[in-house]
Amino acid sequence: DVKVTQSSRYLVKRTGEKVFLECVQDMDHENMFWYRQDPGLGLRLIYFSYDVKMKEKGDIPEGYSVSREKKERFSLILESASTNQTSMYLCASSLSAVLYGYTFGSGTRLTVV
Amino acid sequence: QKEVEQNSGPLSVPEGAIASLNCTYSDRVSQSFFWYRQYSGKSPELIMSIYSNGDKEDGRFTAQLNKASQYVSLLIRDSQPSDSATYLCAVEGSNYKLTFGKGTLLTVNP
Numbered sequence: 001d002v003k004v005t006q007s008s009r010y011l012v013k014r015t016g017e018k019v020f021l022e023c024v025q026d027m028d029h030e031n032m033f034w035y036r037q038d039p040g041l042g043l044r045l046i047y048f049s050y051d052v053k054m055k056e057k058g059d060i061p062e063g064y065s066v067s068r069e070k071k072e073r074f075s076l077i078l079e080s081a082s083t084n085q086t087s088m089y090l091c092a093s094s095l096s097a098v099l100y101g102y103t104f105g106s107g108t109r110l111t112v113v
Numbered sequence: 114q115k116e117v118e119q120n121s122g123p124l125s126v127p128e129g130a131i132a133s134l135n136c137t138y139s140d141r142v143s144q145s146f147f148w149y150r151q152y153s154g155k156s157p158e159l160i161m162s163i164y165s166n167g168d169k170e171d172g173r174f175t176a177q178l179n180k181a182s183q184y185v186s187l188l189i190r191d192s193q194p195s196d197s198a199t200y201l202c203a204v205e206g207s208n209y210k211l212t213f214g215k216g217t218l219l220t221v222n223p
């Protein structure tokens with residue numbers, strides 16, 4: 001089975017801090033995604049990447065950036081954390097979204113205080 | 114903007130009943146459809162995929178697809194309390210990514 005590992009399950013950060021969320025997948029998938037999930041708003045795509053060093057903005061990229069230096073690792077960066085970025089962050093990877101859908105990591109519950 | 118609509122619920126059914134979860138989508142050219150189950154505080158888990166019109170069965174789960182009506186559904190037979198979760202419908206939006214509905218909360222009462 002594909003494993004998608006997010007480095008932290010729970011994280012508490014202060015306003016203004018730079019925050020790194022790490023995601024690693026072990027199945028050589030080309031496509032990786034970062035979502036945030038909030039009650040009533042569902043899953044919202046922040047950024048995605050379909051190859052090393054390639055990235056594309058999703059629906060809500062403001063305040064975030066990403067890095068994909070190696071195929072297995074996709075990092076989400078909050079440049080200056082704000083309280084409205086308190087959320088559940090979900091990483092996903094896919095060989096082909098059309099054929100196989102996504103595999104999600106276990107998520108990181110981020111609280112910004 | 115491609116959209117996927119689900120009734121947010123909560124949908125409440127007694128144990129042993131059939132739970133019916135529905136989803137409509139806006140993009141007529143979508144070809145792949147997925148159902149994810151998400152327990153409270155956990156991440157989504159893929160439970161069914163369907164690509165052709167008709168029914169697809171896997172154990173107690175049946176996915177149904179009607180492309181003409183742009184409608185996909187998930188039936189859960191003999192519902193169990195362990196089926197209580199939020200069910201997310203996902204539709205292929207491009208070659209790389211899916212568009213998700215906001216999910217339907219299902220509660221199965223013992």
